[in-house]
Amino acid sequence: MIFLRETIHIYHTNDLHSHFEHWPSIHAFLKERKRWHEEAGEACLVLDVGDHIDRSHPYTEATAGRGNIELLNDTEYDAVTIGNNEGITLTKEELEDLYTQADFEVVVGNLFAEDGTRPSWAKPYHIMTTPSGTRIGLIGATAEFTPFYERLGWEVTYGRETLIETAASIKTETDLVICLSHLGIREDELLAEESRDIDIILGAHTHHIFHEGKEINGILLGAAGKFGSYIGHITIGGLEQKSKAELIETSSLPEPNPEFNRQLMKRGKELLSEPVFRNSRPLKAEWFADSELADEFSAALLSFSGAECVLFNAGIFLKDLPAGNVTRFDFHQMLPHPINPCLIELTGAELREIFLQSLNSEWPEIQLKGLGFRGSVMGKIIHGGLKMENHVLKVNGEEADNERMYRLITLDMFTFGHFFPSLKRAQKTYFMPEFLRDVFARYFKQRY
Numbered sequence: 001m002i003f004l005r006e007t008i009h010i011y012h013t014n015d016l017h018s019h020f021e022h023w024p025s026i027h028a029f030l031k032e033r034k035r036w037h038e039e040a041g042e043a044c045l046v047l048d049v050g051d052h053i054d055r056s057h058p059y060t061e062a063t064a065g066r067g068n069i070e071l072l073n074d075t076e077y078d079a080v081t082i083g084n085n086e087g088i089t090l091t092k093e094e095l096e097d098l099y100t101q102a103d104f105e106v107v108v109g110n111l112f113a114e115d116g117t118r119p120s121w122a123k124p125y126h127i128m129t130t131p132s133g134t135r136i137g138l139i140g141a142t143a144e145f146t147p148f149y150e151r152l153g154w155e156v157t158y159g160r161e162t163l164i165e166t167a168a169s170i171k172t173e174t175d176l177v178i179c180l181s182h183l184g185i186r187e188d189e190l191l192a193e194e195s196r197d198i199d200i201i202l203g204a205h206t207h208h209i210f211h212e213g214k215e216i217n218g219i220l221l222g223a224a225g226k227f228g229s230y231i232g233h234i235t236i237g238g239l240e241q242k243s244k245a246e247l248i249e250t251s252s253l254p255e256p257n258p259e260f261n262r263q264l265m266k267r268g269k270e271l272l273s274e275p276v277f278r279n280s281r282p283l284k285a286e287w288f289a290d291s292e293l294a295d296e297f298s299a300a301l302l303s304f305s306g307a308e309c310v311l312f313n314a315g316i317f318l319k320d321l322p323a324g325n326v327t328r329f330d331f332h333q334m335l336p337h338p339i340n341p342c343l344i345e346l347t348g349a350e351l352r353e354i355f356l357q358s359l360n361s362e363w364p365e366i367q368l369k370g371l372g373f374r375g376s377v378m379g380k381i382i383h384g385g386l387k388m389e390n391h392v393l394k395v396n397g398e399e400a401d402n403e404r405m406y407r408l409i410t411l412d413m414f415t416f417g418h419f420f421p422s423l424k425r426a427q428k429t430y431f432m433p434e435f436l437r438d439v440f441a442r443y444f445k446q447r448y
Helices: 020-038 058-063 066-074 084-088 092-097 144-150 159-173 185-194 260-271 292-305 329-334 348-358 421-425 436-447
Strands: 007-013 043-049 112-113 125-129 137-143 154-156 176-182 199-202 209-216 219-224 231-237 246-247 274-281 307-313 322-327 340-346 381-384 386-389 392-395 406-410 429-430
Touching: 007 020, 007 199, 007 219, 020 066, 020 154, 043 137, 043 176, 058 066, 058 260, 058 329, 066 092, 084 092, 084 137, 084 144, 084 386, 112 231, 125 159, 137 185, 137 406, 144 154, 144 392, 144 429, 154 381, 159 176, 159 185, 159 429, 176 185, 185 199, 185 209, 185 219, 219 231, 219 246, 292 381, 292 406, 292 436, 307 348, 307 386, 322 329, 329 436, 348 386, 348 392, 348 406, 348 421, 381 386, 381 406, 392 436
Parallel strands: 007 043, 137 176, 176 199, 199 219, 307 406
Antiparallel strands: 007 231, 112 154, 125 137, 209 219, 209 246, 231 246, 274 322, 307 381, 340 406, 340 429, 386 392
16 A cells, blocks of 8 residues: 555546547636646646547648647646557657657656667656645656658667666655556556556557556555546545546537647648649549549559559558649548558568468458547458459469569558558568658649
8 A cells, every 4th residue: 555645646647549529628627626726726737648649630631740749738747658550650859859848747657769869858857846746757658660760760669677776766766656558458467466566557559448446465456447538537546545446428528629639630720731743633542442533542652663563452441532722631541541552572471371361251341440540440451553364473474483482562550460461571661751631632742
């Protein structure tokens, strides 16, 4: 049991993913609660556990996440850690610039530059002292998307190990250690089993929910789901020296500004109004059939990568490509996903196996969530340069050689093992920081 001389209130959010629908309610609630506790002489911390930004929202895209930092500043957050959306969907330069105007601490212990130095905006821990003298240590770590970080010029180390070591190093200097973990539920549970120096773990990344917290080895775990649906609240100390966790459902709170998200969408559209090219005819998005739009996208990926063949799902196209002046906003709305192209080297035999797997008749109708996908359904699998005739795979019209190596350009989400397990082990190159929309926009700009 933790013995404190005062009551401390901890409010936490995570995985907002730029879903700003509830943000005015979150903002008003947290500001009011902070005032309440200060008037009552109680300490209050407001923390975010990463993935506040998501470039699928046009306002976040247009401001490279800096607009999200302004929102956190206005709500008077005390500290945050970064999620993979902050870490690997921004260029290195954009991430370096993201927190320059932050009024809060950024605690992430397992991120370094290639030369081993820590970013100037990141701290392995932060110790703050309440007016009553309680010393609170904040530590944090982010998920290890190692290949992606390396392509962007970062080094990311083992998060759980970092947190255990950091907590141990500051334990004697603190009365309470709070961990901001963007590692996921399983890693948090293992962390609680292995560490004796952490008191509270606030979780994220896997969008899990603990309505009343969860206790492991005397460590209290809190988690508030995703998209701003909940605000976590942990009360610790007081006369009874008991810890209590709860979630506040934001839909039950007053809505100070129902038009807030629409206003941010409009502002994002204005900032992304730069024309890319002039289109002579509309290209329609087809989820369950071949289309001219898909043909153009195949050509764009092949031209960009130098690959011999391409594979992707038609469900990635969320909007048609309109006629007339096509802007950055149009490309963003058509392909809002934080998905990067990936070049994979496969033998002809391996390529044939992938092609046959992609013919799964159930896939087009799958309601796809996660993996960076921001659409609704998988849609038809499009094969550019690949065709099966009489059980023989042909690459650009020629029979595939089982021993020869071929270059396949596809989407990074197909390399995580969910649909094509063998692609997780294959030799591959992730193209970063280019998203699909960047590749497509560049193709049309150069062509026209």
